[in-house]
């Protein structure tokens with residue numbers, strides 16, 4: 001496949017993702033917090049900082065992996081880099097494969113580091129890259145962590161996608177053993193099971209991003225790119241972010257679990273943290289904001305989002321993220337059934 005075709009694919013992903021809309025039904029609505037009438041804390045004392053195993057996040061929200069690898073996406077990365085710097089959010093770049101293959105593409109990723117020299121940046125590769133390329137991807141951005149995406153459904157629906165997966169687990173072990181920054185194994189919108197999370201823990205992975213169903217949908221995106229658009233029936237494949245967070249419960253002692261996929265409101269984000277997430281990622285909302293409304297409006301959006309999260313935490317009497325983990329939640333019968341059928345110890 002030529003570099004030109006790859007560049008075109010990057011742009012198509014962004015275009016199709018921006019045109020997608022969220023389903024009106026969200027699994028986050030299957031969780032309700034119990035309201036108590038008299039909080040004994042003040043809004044001004046709420047602290048959003050999150051302590052992970054290897055670093056502290058000033059903000060529990062992060063800009064999740066999307067772009068790089070073309071001229072257009074370089075411009076998007078530049079703007080997202082500024083937003084990360086101004087808000088103190090961590091930011092992941094999209095898959096750096098384009099830069100690893102062709103150094104002319106490097107600047108579409110490194111622009112993020114240029115915009116934000118002191119920030120926390122995650123680099124991103126796929127589960128099939130050799131260890132030396134994974135190391136190169138970290139060096140490219142002087143990254144604090146490396147996201148390794150696992151995206152089998154996307155590859156299988158993608159007309160020109162990968163069809164070989166049996167080497168992934170061994171390769172992941174190699175990457176974890178030899179890359180000298182934390183490795184975050186990340187889904188791309190299909191969620192994770194407790195079995196997958198346990199397998200990853202066993203090979204030394206200490207961070208996963210469950211990136212569940214409910215937001216950007218890569219079966220739909222790749223299906224749009226198929227000549228006959230014939231795989232649309234797979235649109236509901238995978239676990240939602242809420243189900244994935246429940247699946248992660250047993251692993252939360254040993255691992256930092258990051259939540260993403262369909263997080264759209266401050267209440268969704270607070271629910272992720274209450275379910276045990278150490279941080280919460282969003283992709284498409286930041287893309288749409290920055291491309292449709294610009295940097296200043298996106299900064300206001302983040303400020304509002306944070307302010308609303310603090311207000312919700314005040315109602316929950318949770319002064320920080322640790323307190324949120326004790327918030328009382330009620331699950332819908334649908335979620336309760338998932339918990340029972342999957343034997344989850346919640």
Ligand SMILES: Cc1cc2nc3c(=O)[nH]c(=O)nc-3n(C[C@H](O)[C@H](O)[C@H](O)COP(=O)(O)O)c2cc1C
Pocket residue numbers: 013014017064065066067093094095124147148149186187188189211214215216260261262263281282283284285287
């Ligand atoms: C345009 C676009 C490109 C993406 N590219 C990548 C990628 O290169 N690597 C990756 O790990 N995830 C990628 N993702 C997936 C996101 O990081 C995230 O897992 C997914 O979009 C769900 O989050 P959302 O519902 O907030 O968009 C991409 C998402 C979008 C919208």
